[in-house]
Amino acid sequence: MKISVILGHPYEKSFNHAIAATVVDVLKSAGHEVLFHDLYVEDFDPVIRGEELVADRSEDVLVRTHCAQIREVDGIVVIHPNWWGQPPAVLKGWVDRVLRENVAYRFPEDDDGSGLPIGMLKAKKALVFNTSNTPEERENTVFGDPLERIWKDCVFDFCGVSGFHRRMFRTITGSSLERRQVWLAEVRDMVCEHFPQNG
Secondary structure, three states: OEEEEEEOOOOOOOHHHHHHHHHHHHHHHOOOEEEEEEOOOOOOOOOOOHHHHOOOOOOOHHHHHHHHHHHHOOEEEEEEEOEOOEOOHHHHHHHHHHOOEOOOEEOOOOOOOOOOOEEOOOOOEEEEEEEEOOOHHHHHHHHOOHHHHHHHHHHHOOOOOOEEEEEEEEOOOOOOHHHHHHHHHHHHHHHHHHOOOOO
């Protein structure tokens, strides 16, 4: 299988980077082709400008590369922290510019864009790994776990990816090395479960 792995975290020593390295290692060990993108290292521009918004495609070479790849992958893994109940701006911009109409979804010919979209992504499985410093009870009762709604309903379901699974690791601040090793073992198990040995 061909799997796209998207990382959105600016600090190279973060636990998000450790998650990403684990994901890539497990996928490669299972014989999958991995298309890994560290959006900060790539200097991905998250800003969609007016001319691109109304055009059929972007003139940005990196955006076009991402669009071409996301069309052909069999699975998607996204890794990012919980910032204000949302992905970091670079990752939100990736969604805006890459998961665009006629790449990730389309509308019926007689639809003005207000109806139900038709998902176009080939990928039918997506994993999202998040980190947070908000305790689970507060996240659920006060904020309503917005990242679950964003990724499951607003992004992947919209684009036709029905097999969605997400894991939030918390709280990161003050977590021990031992606790993080346990979490990375969970990452390995989830990746192996949803993207088993190729062939």
